[in-house]
Amino acid sequence: DIVMTQSPDSLAVSLGERATINCKSSQSVLYTSNNKNYLAWYQQKPGQPPKLLIYWASNRESGVPDRFSGSGSGADFTLTISSLQAEDVAVYYCQQYYSSPLTFGGGTKVEIK
Amino acid sequence: EVQLVESGGGLVKPGGSLRLSCAASGFTFSTYSMNWVRQAPGKGLEWVSSISSSSTYIYYADSVKGRFTISRDNAKNSLYLQMNSLRAEDTAVYYCARYYYDSSGYYYDFFQHWGLGTLVTVSS
Secondary structure, eight states, X not given: OOOEEEEOSEEEEOTTSOEEEEEEESSOOXXXXXXXXXXXXXXXXXXXXXXXXXXXXXXXXXXXXXXXXEEEETTEEEEEESSOOGGGXXXXXXXXXXXXXXXXXXXXXXXXX | OOEEXXXXXEEEOTTOOEEEEEEEESSOGGGSOEEEEEXXXXXXXXXXXXXXXXXXXXXXXXXXXXXXXXXXXXXXXXXXXXXXXXXXXXXXXXXXXXXXXXXXXXXXXXXXXXXXXXXXXXXX
């Protein structure tokens, strides 16, 4: 199984500042045949189901604000919130879909400083 | 609008059984693969099981293999999860989730739509 490791476990960022979340996979999730990284990011607010933010490591889902961006390739990935808003307080998860079983990172909790 | 509504959760004793349901609407259910994903209280997400549109392909996480059975009824637009031999570690919110489908009808194994979930508590 591919193990997904997120860091940090939590972070507190001031409103308007940048938040950066890291995700490492135990093996590459880059499919060389199509040059795509099989990596997605989700946002989960308290009492709600996860919401898809990013797929293919850097494609923003429809309706997701452009302050959210994904980057990285191979086994190292980053989710960046360029200017943190109050409504961004949530837990963020990465997920690999390169191979079965589908696996998620442990989550990163983002709070306001 | 895609809607997924889970039901059937509750309190069950260790070794007991429970059947979860997911009612789907807003899309042609019979043409989409579906999944169950769970989340233990205060913990992360764990994929549990998936089933293809015509039930041809079924997959389970090792943690539930042999105890859980996924099924669907396309005539009723419904997805099910039969859970037997339940353990304390199966305590979680169980989400019904649909894969992402692109405009060509091809799907990828990440989750675009989620239900609100149903809580299963296994305790004596």
